[in-house]
Amino acid sequence: MSLFLELKSFYKHINRAPESGESGVGHFNIFKVEDLMISRDRPATYSRRNFFKVSLVNGHSRIHYADQSIEVTGSALVFTNPLIPYHWERMDEQQSGYVCIFTEAFFSRFASVKDYPVFQSADAAVVNLRADDVLFFNELYEKMLAELNGDYAFKYDFLRTMLMELVHSAQKMVPAAGQQQAGSNAAERITALFAELLERQFPIELSNQVIRLNSPSAFAKQLNIHVNHLNKALKETTGQTTSQLISERIAQEARILLKSTNWTVNEIAWGLGFEEPNHFSSFFRNAAGMTPRQFRQVDVD
Structure with a gap:
C-alpha cells in the first residue's frame, strides 16, 4: 500500500x-x-x-x-x-x-x-x-x-x-x-516519474475518491512533456505503451475493489475515472474476460 x-x-x-x-x-x-x-x-x-x-x-x-x-x-x-x-x-x-x-x-x-x-x-x-x-x-x-x-x-x-x-x-x-536531474537516462527518469504518478492514485480507499489521471495526455500534462515523448520513453523502457500501463493498473485496482468492497459497480467505475458505467463494464470485460458482476460471483486467481 x-x-x-x-x-x-x-x-x-x-x-x-x-x-x-x-x-x-x-x-x-x-x-x-x-x-x-x-x-x-x-x-x-x-x-x-x-x-x-x-x-x-x-x-x-x-x-x-x-x-x-x-x-x-x-x-x-x-x-x-x-x-x-x-x-x-x-x-x-x-x-x-x-x-x-x-x-x-x-x-x-x-x-x-x-x-x-x-x-x-x-x-x-x-x-x-x-x-x-x-x-x-x-x-x-x-x-x-x-x-x-x-x-x-x-x-x-x-x-x-x-x-x-x-x-x-x-x-x-x-x-x-x-x-533535469543527472543520473539515469531521460527515458528511465520519465518512466520512474510516470510510475510514481500512477501509483500515487492508489489504493482507492473511499467510495468518493476519484483518480485524476487516467489517460496518456493527462500524465503527459502533469510531467510537462509531449504525449508522444512519454509514449516513446515508456515503450523503450517497459515494452508497453502508456495506454497499456494505465489500463493494466486500473484493471488491477478494479479487481481489488470488486473483491474487497461492497461498493456498487457504478461507484467503482466512477472512482476509476469512468463517467459512464457501461464504459467501465466494457473495459473490464476486455481486461478480465468477464463482466464486473460475473467477476464478483466466481473465484478468480
Missing part, C-alpha cells in the same frame, strides 16, 4: 499540532520556515499527498520537482500540488520564509486552484524573486498569518482572496529555469 501523507501525518512530521486552520470547507494554515523543526538528515518521500503548498523560501536550497532540479541561492516562491513529486533540499542551515498549506476543498466555492499554471509543472512552479518582490510577498504572508490568527467572521474568505493575489502575482513573473 502506498504511503499517503494526510494533513495529520504532515503535522506529526513537523512536530506541530493541527490546532488551527480549519475553516469548515477545507483546511488552511501558515508556518514560518524557521519554526519547522525538520532535520536535513530526515528527508520525507511520500507516494501521495492530499494538500497543496505555496512556500516562500529564503536561503541556499535545491528544489527537486518532477524530473527537474532548481537551485535557489536567494529567495523564491515554490508551488506544489498533490500529484507532482517534490522535495526541498536545504543546502545550508540558514533558511527562512513561510509555508502555506491548504486543501483543494478550501477553494471549492472560489476557484479550481489545481488548474493554475504554477501548480502544473516545474517550468512555472519555482519563481525566483528580486529584493522588492521578496518584500511584497513577505508582507502578504505576514498579512495572511495575522488574519489567520484574528477573529474576523469572514477571515477565510479574505484569506482565499489574499492567496489568489499571491498566485496571480507570481504567475505574472518569469519562472526559474530548471535542469
